[in-house]
Amino acid sequence: MSDRILVDAKNTFCPGPLMELISNMKMAEVGDELELLSTDEGSAADIPEWVNKVGHEIVDSFTEEEVLHIVVKKIK
Amino acid sequence: MSEKINVMLTTENMEQLQMAAMVASVGAVSGNDVSVFLSMNALKYFVKGNDHKAPVEGEMGNVMLEKKVPPFLELFEQAAELGDAKIYPCSMAMDMLEVKSEDLFDYIGEPMGLTKFLSDVNQGQVWSF
Numbered sequence: 001m002s003d004r005i006l007v008d009a010k011n012t013f014c015p016g017p018l019m020e021l022i023s024n025m026k027m028a029e030v031g032d033e034l035e036l037l038s039t040d041e042g043s044a045a046d047i048p049e050w051v052n053k054v055g056h057e058i059v060d061s062f063t064e065e066e067v068l069h070i071v072v073k074k075i076k
Numbered sequence: 077m078s079e080k081i082n083v084m085l086t087t088e089n090m091e092q093l094q095m096a097a098m099v100a101s102v103g104a105v106s107g108n109d110v111s112v113f114l115s116m117n118a119l120k121y122f123v124k125g126n127d128h129k130a131p132v133e134g135e136m137g138n139v140m141l142e143k144k145v146p147p148f149l150e151l152f153e154q155a156a157e158l159g160d161a162k163i164y165p166c167s168m169a170m171d172m173l174e175v176k177s178e179d180l181f182d183y184i185g186e187p188m189g190l191t192k193f194l195s196d197v198n199q200g201q202v203w204s205f
């Protein structure tokens with residue numbers, strides 16, 4: 001079973017959350033899931049856009065206590 | 077689909093540097109082939125050990141500094157390291173400032189002349205800041 005990697009990008013602004021996701025993504029293994037935490041509202045649209053463009057997969061997305069959680073699976 | 081994105085950076089102003097850094101970094105990590113050409117007043121920020129503070133143009137610059145957005149230099153470094161963007165210092169600007177390649181940050185590529193940059197940007201988008 002793969003690990004889920006927590007990427008806490010709360011209180012950073014565009015493109016901080018995306019960059020933090022990507023730097024963690026580089027170190028992850030194919031099949032790993034990364035859970036990004038963001039308080040930047042643009043992330044809700046931008047992160048899935050990037051994930052779809054480069055060919056990874058959104059596993060889950062939800063907001064909890066005003067923090068956006070996006071779970072991404074590394075596909076390649 | 078991968079595209080060629082060329083950024084010509086000449087400003088010394090914070091908001092413009094920030095926007096250019098965002099275009100370069102997000103463009104590069106999204107699988108595009110990004111080249112940045114550094115010239116005029118932009119080059120000095122890429123000299124190791126410099127303590128230049130980019131002047132803000134307006135309200136947005138102050139708000140961005142207050143809210144601690146990712147600094148433009150950090151974004152350019154990420155563009156190069158995470159997205160494989162190529163960042164070229166203009167050879168004319170280097171001559172003017174009397175800086176050598178080894179004076180610039182390690183992620184900066186070899187100096188390029190305008191003629192070469194113009195021939196490279198023959199195809200693809202050009203963004204100018």
